[in-house]
Amino acid sequence: MAEASHSGICYGIDIGGTKIELVACDAALEVRHRRRIATPQGDYAGFLAALEALVADADAELGHSGSAIGIALPGVRDRRSGRQLSANVPALTGQGVAADLQARLRRPLHFGNDLQCFALSEAHGGAAEGYPSMFGAILGTGAGGGYCLQGRLVAGYNGLAGEWGHWSVPAHLLQRHGLPVLECACGLRGCVERYVSGSGLVALHGHLGGTAADAGAVIALADAGDARARQAMTVHLDLLGHSLAALVLILDPHVIVLGGGLSQHAPLYDALPAAVAAHLFNGVQVPPIVPPRFGDAGGARGAALLAWRPALS
Incomplete structure (x- = not known):
């Protein structure tokens, strides 16, 4: 697959709800x-100013200018208007982020979804290599x-394939665990991410x-034996198990790689297979559920991979 033509370095920028990370990668x-x-x-x-300064600092430190950049944006972009919808970085919602960054950075830019870039990174040299x-x-x-087939992202008609966090519980x-129907920043109610994300665990x-x-x-x-916290962990595991079981039924992936802060909780990998299996019918095997190889850097690395090999998206 052809690589981008540039000076030997590409940047990847991962934009998250709490942090923005830039990595500069070679081929x-x-x-x-x-x-x-x-x-x-x-x-x-x-x-916009923060991203421009981040790129300028990398240019100055590395002695590069004009390096192609892959940018992992949170949320989805309306393919007709170019405007962004981002539940976790609300300032981006309604803005033409891609066009505005292109005008400021004036170099080849390749845009992807932050979550899909994480998946792409783990499919290339990561925990899902070879699947x-x-x-x-x-x-x-x-x-x-994000979902990858043979190492390539499946983005879908709207570019939002993999947005399982906005399915409804x-x-x-909800009745089993006596839970309310929570509002989500995406505009829907009862979304999975309001219960199974890190912030969802806090809400529980x-x-x-x-x-x-x-x-x-x-x-x-x-871990210290607090009863409320243990109950929250039990409820969280059941809801997460159901959500991943739905993924198995719809996509049947050969491996599931967890990311984000909760992926660092080692006991989760022992408990999840049974929690997923509890929501599947007999004969369906739970695929391996594994930690990421590149940890928190996966999204930025995947974005850099987009800059090097745009055809993967």
């Missing part, structure tokens, strides 16, 4: 430079993912009367 996807900054909140002009198909399931600030599961703990500030605190409390 072998070896990282030559990395920098993270906090995602500007509620300020679109500040967001005919894979699904990358992110469990971070939100929940979403079935009413019977809060619903049960807990006060943990983040998912790590819930896990630590559960």
Whole structure:
């Protein structure tokens, strides 16, 4: 597959709800430079300026100018208007992010979805290397993912293939656990990500009367024997198991690679196969569910891969 024509370095930028990461990669996807900054909140002009400064700093440090850039944007882009919808970075919603960045950065830009870029990275040299198909399931600030067949992204008609976080949790599961129907920033109600993401785990703990500030605190409390935290973890596992079972029934991937902060919780990999199997009919095998090889850097690396090999998207 043909590589992009440039100076030997491509940049990948991963834009998340809490951080923006830039990596500079050579043709072998070896990282030559990395920098993270906090995602500007509620300020679109500040967001554009921050990305421009991030690229300028990389240019200055590496002595490159005009390097092609892959940019992993959160959410989806309306293919007719070019405007972005982003539940986790609300400042981008309604903005022509791709056009505005192109005007500022003035170099070849290749855009992808942040979650899909994570999946692409893990399909190339990552935990899903060698599998005919894979699904990358992110469990971070939100929940979403990407699907690859033979190493190529399947983006879909709207470019949102893999947005499993915006399926609805079935009413019977909400009733089983006595949960409310939560509003989602996407405009829908009862979305999976409101319950199974890292922030969803915190919401479950809060619903049960807990006060943990983040998912790590819930896990630590559960490990220490706190009853509310343990119940939150049990409910979370059931809802996550159902959600991944639905992925198996729809896509039947050969492997599922977890990403995001919750992917670092090692006991999850022991518990998930049975939790998924509980929501599948007899005879359906749960595929391997594995941690990412590239951790939090996967989205940026996948974006750089888009810049090197645009035909993968």
